[in-house]
Amino acid sequence: MRKNFGKKTIITPLPVVILGTYDENGIPNAMNAAWAGQIDAHQIIVSLSKHKTTDNLERCPEFTVSFATRATVTASDYFGIESGRKVNKIEKAGFHAHKGDYVNAPVFDEYPLTLECKVVELKPDTDGYLLIGETVNMTVDESILTDGKVDLGKMEPILFDSAMNKYRVAGEIVADAFKEGMKLR
Numbered sequence: 001m002r003k004n005f006g007k008k009t010i011i012t013p014l015p016v017v018i019l020g021t022y023d024e025n026g027i028p029n030a031m032n033a034a035w036a037g038q039i040d041a042h043q044i045i046v047s048l049s050k051h052k053t054t055d056n057l058e059r060c061p062e063f064t065v066s067f068a069t070r071a072t073v074t075a076s077d078y079f080g081i082e083s084g085r086k087v088n089k090i091e092k093a094g095f096h097a098h099k100g101d102y103v104n105a106p107v108f109d110e111y112p113l114t115l116e117c118k119v120v121e122l123k124p125d126t127d128g129y130l131l132i133g134e135t136v137n138m139t140v141d142e143s144i145l146t147d148g149k150v151d152l153g154k155m156e157p158i159l160f161d162s163a164m165n166k167y168r169v170a171g172e173i174v175a176d177a178f179k180e181g182m183k184l185r
């Protein structure tokens with residue numbers, strides 16, 4: 001038996017990306033975005049409402065994209081329920097920010113994997129914006145590398161479960177991509 005849910009749309013897994021920007025006074029800000037994805041080898045796309053983050057992007061078209069982890073879940077959710085318009089979220093969370101080597105945007109020490117990005121397009125739409133960014137550098141904490149590769153098992157990125165409004169942890173390997181299907185070829 002299957003059940004129909006009409007137009008309800010669940011895309012899974014949704015990442016939990018953290019967009020890092022500076023405001024006009026150089027104060028770092030972070031916001032949580034789950035409506036995000038990769039559209040080619042070096043570009044990311046995010047669906048955004050109007051936020052402090054989009055104000056910052058309109059002024060300075062550079063940002064960072066970090067990935068929330070099990071270790072950072074409390075701060076990462078906080079970055080999605082509070083606005084940088086009201087409070088310095090980075091100070092409140094006790095996070096540490098420094099300017100990226102390649103962009104004028106903050107890299108947070110607490111997130112082990114961060115993309116440094118430039119805005120390709122911040123396109124207004126009915127509800128807000130569609131942000132397309134191009135990665136110019138990826139910076140990774142060595143603690144999550146295995147044989148020089150990013151190891152999601154060590155990183156423990158969290159996913160947004162839009163069906164239940166929960167965060168889940170990713171990391172377990174179940175098969176080799178491009179190989180497992182060979183068993184049926």
Ligand SMILES: Cc1cc2nc3c(=O)[nH]c(=O)nc-3n(C[C@H](O)[C@H](O)[C@H](O)COP(=O)(O)O)c2cc1C
Nearest residue numbers: 031032033034035048049051052053080082083084
């Ligand atoms: C799990 C989660 C996912 C979210 N995803 C998005 C998103 O994809 N796009 C968006 O515009 N806002 C999203 N938000 C809401 C923003 O993070 C929130 O409005 C935040 O306060 C904006 O911060 P800012 O005003 O400091 O930029 C999400 C919030 C949570 C908790």
